[in-house]
Amino acid sequence: MADTLDALHPRAALAAIARDFHARGWMAGTAGNLSAREDENHFWITASGKPKGRLDERDFILVRAADGVVVERLRAEDKPSAETSIHAALYRLFPDARACLHGHVVEAVVAADRAKKGAKSLRLPAIEMIKGFDIWQQNPKVDLPLFENILDVAKIAREIEQRFRKTPPPLTALMIRSHGPTVWGKSLQEAYNRFEILEFLLRYAAAR
DSSP, X not given: OOSSGGGSOHHHHHHHXXXXXXXXXXXXXXXXXXXXXXXXXXXXXXXXXXXXXGOOTTSEEEEETTTOOEEEESSTTXXXXXXXXXXXXXXXXXXXXXXXXXXXXXXXXXXXXTSOTTOSEEEOOOSGGGGGGTOOSSSOOOEEEEEOOOSOHHHHHHHHHHHHHHSOOSSSEEEETTTEEEEEESSHHHHHHHHHHHHHHHHHHHHO
């Protein structure tokens, strides 16, 4: 990857992230989805069903953030990721977000599945790495928003939007139980760094 992901075109940066995440086991097969803004009103997102270890710059679809409508396809047969509605909701909620990354991390799923049934959050360990989310308190009590996994992804997106409009999250991340984490950032590089940080925190939590 380049010295900073933001030096690349968004599609090139996302393809590089996908290959990296796949190599780490965070995007096995065709699982996971990544997006980045093209401008204030649109974002690129991975096309559905693509092997994440072999993405190139043509494997993305341009979507309108306001309603999730597809604006441009680089391959006529491509369809947007099934979780496009979640990305669109996050871009509507957080205008300063430039990228949104979702992967399937084993330790994250293990940590989240230990939470009580119906829990709305997962307490993150108060260890040094949490500073990667600009949390600088001594022994901070930080709760990762937790959502239940259902087949109706659009319903999950609505639940995220409703909850976060009422109560903004304490960090730029959320977790879907038995599924995986989603992280966003003010730049591609920040989102990438924070995904790594969250993976470390949840790996630590799962190991305890």
